[in-house]
Amino acid sequence: xxxxxxxxxxxxxxxxxxxxxxxxxxxxxxxxxxxxxxxxxxxxxxxxxxxxxxxxxxxxxxxxxxxxxxxxxxxxxxxxxxxxxxxxxxxxxxxxxxxxxxxxxxxxxxxxxxxxxxxxxxxxxxxxxxxxxxxxxxxxxxxxxxxxxxxxxxxxxxxxxxxxxxxxxxxxxxxxxxxxxxxxxxxxxxxxxxxxxxxxxxxxxxxx
Numbered sequence: 001x002x003x004x005x006x007x008x009x010x011x012x013x014x015x016x017x018x019x020x021x022x023x024x025x026x027x028x029x030x031x032x033x034x035x036x037x038x039x040x041x042x043x044x045x046x047x048x049x050x051x052x053x054x055x056x057x058x059x060x061x062x063x064x065x066x067x068x069x070x071x072x073x074x075x076x077x078x079x080x081x082x083x084x085x086x087x088x089x090x091x092x093x094x095x096x097x098x099x100x101x102x103x104x105x106x107x108x109x110x111x112x113x114x115x116x117x118x119x120x121x122x123x124x125x126x127x128x129x130x131x132x133x134x135x136x137x138x139x140x141x142x143x144x145x146x147x148x149x150x151x152x153x154x155x156x157x158x159x160x161x162x163x164x165x166x167x168x169x170x171x172x173x174x175x176x177x178x179x180x181x182x183x184x185x186x187x188x189x190x191x192x193x194x195x196x197x198x199x200x201x202x203x204x205x206x207x208x
Contacts, residue, residue: 020074020084024131027124029084029097032070036085039093040067048117052150054177073100080104082135086115086128094119097128099136099145107143109136113159120155129163134200137191146188150175160187164197 022029032040041063043049050058073081083098095115102108111133115125136142149156151170161167165187173181194200 020082022084022131022135024127026088027127027131028087028089028091029128029131030087031074032067032083032085032096034067034071036093037063037067040085040096043093043095043114043116046117049114052153052156052182080140082132083112084132086113086124094124095128097125097132099132099140099142101140101142107141109140109142109145111136111145111147111160113156125159126162129159133163133189133194137194142191144188144190146186148184148186151183151185157185157187163189164193165189166193 019031019033021031041060044058044063056062070083073079073083080101081098082100083096085093086095086097087093095113097113099109099111102110111129113125113129113132115128133145136145145165146168147156147160147165148171149160151157157167166189168186168188171184171186173183175182175184
């Protein structure tokens with residue numbers, strides 16, 4: 001069960017706005033702040049992170065761009081896009097996780113999760129992902145949440161499957177970076193499927 005809370009963060013124009021905080025058993029998911037620049041940049045600079053992304057996605061310029069975008073999303077009203085910092089109780093950033101509305105009329109949303117290599121194999125990605133998907137269905141009123149990842153990224157595919165997603169298909173050679181073509185795979189989960197999963201059958205999402 002997730003426990004959303006709201007604190008205060010500073011917006012792009014200096015205004016104070018509400019911060020979303022989601023607590024799980026071992027983690028805290030919260031809105032990004034500009035103070036997270038160094039920690040988030042370090043997370044994205046590792047070779048393992050860069051394996052399935054273009055080189056420029058690990059640059060400090062890209063990190064600054066992403067943080068600005070995440071904070072802008074936090075200021076949107078009504079808010080429909082969430083990419084939260086995944087932190088330990090000490091507030092150490094170990095990754096990010098989010099759900100973003102891609103079709104308001106059809107209640108569709110995309111899911112994405114990234115985790116620092118030092119924290120692989122501990123169940124953190126699953127814990128954060130489960131909390132975000134639960135938030136997407138319960139609080140955002142989504143009907144379908146999907147993930148699209150590089151087909152060769154087996155860890156990302158396994159995480160999506162562990163979260164209950166089913167593979168819908170492969171988009172062949174639709175991405176170009178690192179001087180080669182890459183295929184992506186799309187996986188998805190419906191709210192009705194999520195509700196039937198044993199660990200989620202006590203939830204009572206509120207529709208939009």
